[in-house]
């Protein structure tokens with residue numbers, strides 16, 4: 001298929017708190033090509049996480065349309081949307097969000113429970129993903145027995161194990177020191193340049209943003225300018 | 229696939245249970261307490277029923293004066309009793325019809341536990357008294373001797389009243405009675421009674437040859453209608469005839485109803501309390517895992533498996549509580565003897581708590597229901613919380 005992977009038209013998001021309406025996104029347009037690597041920057045509270053959540057189908061826009069790989073996700077029902085998320089997006093969170101009772105391997109296997117793969121196939125895939133992030137030797141560790149950087153690499157393995165179209169990362173290095181952060185960014189580089197993954201990464205760190213192909217700045221509810 | 233999702237999430241929930249054992253224990257113990265009360269109540273009702281059912285032979289009929297509600301308010305003169313014994317449908321043996329005229333009075337004895345006076349049935353029976361009771365058996369000592377001031381006591385009476393012991397003497401009707409034996413009667417209400425020779429009791433209480441009731445052995449259970457019809461047609465008597473089972477059921481209907489209603493009401497009230505305990509547990513279980521649940525849903529797990537997993541956990545906690553409560557009730561109450569006043573007969577009824585498998589299972593089912601109700605709202609809440617809000621929570 002050709003054309004951009006992500007197409008956003010007139011995206012508006014307002015939060016309602018009692019009588020008060022908080023406008024966050026105000027008619028935002030955005031287009032992201034397949035295989036692109038986009039860093040999303042902007043002041044705190046500018047709506048970066050909001051935009052990312054909308055792209056991932058975690059939240060509903062007030063107005064506007066989001067098309068991803070030709071699918072208008074606003075038209076999906078909640079069960080369809082959940083299934084679409086399972087197939088199409090991998091989320092990487094600032095605080096990793098691993099499930100504490102599961103081992104690294106089980107955490108990575110988790111999204112595969114939503115597929116029709118057999119247990120041996122799931123395990124093989126989970127192990128391959130862990131190998132890709134360099135954590136084969138930590139497969140049986142629980143999150144609490146891992147460093148922050150290792151936890152985030154498990155999070156990345158979980159996000160890529162289903163081979164999604166799009167990786168959405170919300171401040172993935174925000175809680176890591178420079179060395180661990182660099183390791184994560186190196187992984188993104190490899191995923192983008194070698195595996196052709198499309199990545200959208202929210203970040204406050206100009207050094208991290210500099211690794212992306214494009215840098216977008218979100219201000220006052222719209223994309224103010226672009227570098228890259 | 230939805231089932232696979234549910235199993236996966238449930239399995240994870242249960243693995244995190246040890247980390248929240250405090251709240252889980254509150255729910256289990258709360259539900260367990262309710263189930264213990266419910267089980268004890270049901271066991272009591274069951275014991276009542278057993279005491280009444282056992283007494284109730286189908287092929288024995290009790291004949292009392294027409295319109296009287298029980299033996300106490302009945303009275304049959306000697307000739308009337310003879311007419312009853314001659315009715316068709318009554319089984320005969322070498323000695324004639326198997327019919328037992330019986331005198332029934334109430335005497336006072338202090339209860340063993342409270343010391344307060346209670347009405348104890350004192351029954352006078354002739355030789356036929358044993359031919360109309362299949363389960364009657366002397367447990368200790370011997371039978372009374374006809375013509376003497378001797379009595380035998382039911383094992384229920386022995387346990388419940390002060391001053392009764394084998395070989396002892398009690399004073400009723402200005403006479404000293406020697407207790408010469410203890411009997412059982414298949415666990416029936418009869419075991420709450422004292423028995424002596426019919427003629428001795430009649431003369432003690434100056435009853436001439438009148439009796440309260442005649443128990444007859446029927447040719448077959450169906451013959452009860454034949455006996456009733458024949459006696460109804462006979463102008464010499466005015467009696468009512470009922471099978472022993474029907475007679476006892478009627479006698480204790482109100483008591484059984486009250487115990488059952490009271491027990492059920494108490495169990496429901498306590499159950500409401502226990503539901504709040506379970507609710508609380510499941511709310512905290514859900515709250516503790518808000519971010520995990522949101523993560524699962526972000527990854528693509530559906531809302532239904534999330535609700536189902538919360539419910540499954542709540543039901544398992546309920547099940548644990550139910551088993552715990554049922555076992556506790558079994559250990560604490562099963563086989564324990566107790567007695568109560570049957571205000572329909574004005575006599576003390578002794579019975580044993582019976583935690584039967586059916587009673588146990590009923591208690592466990594109730595516990596599972598409590599768990600289910602307690603898990604429902606938290607489960608729905610977990611599924612309805614916006615994912616973005618869940619992901620932000622700490």
Ligand SMILES: Nc1ncnc2c1ncn2[C@@H]1O[C@H](COP(=O)(O)OP(=O)(O)OP(=O)(O)O)[C@@H](O)[C@H]1O
Nearest residue numbers: 015016017022024043044045046047048049050051
């Ligand atoms: N559920 C909500 N209800 C009401 N207001 C909200 C809600 N979520 C976000 N907001 C508001 O929307 C605005 C954008 O929030 P968002 O989290 O997208 O910002 P951000 O750019 O990611 O900020 P940061 O860099 O601090 O993470 C903020 O003003 C925030 O207070």
Ligand SMILES: [Mg+2]
Nearest residue numbers: 048049050170
């Ligand atoms: Mg943010």
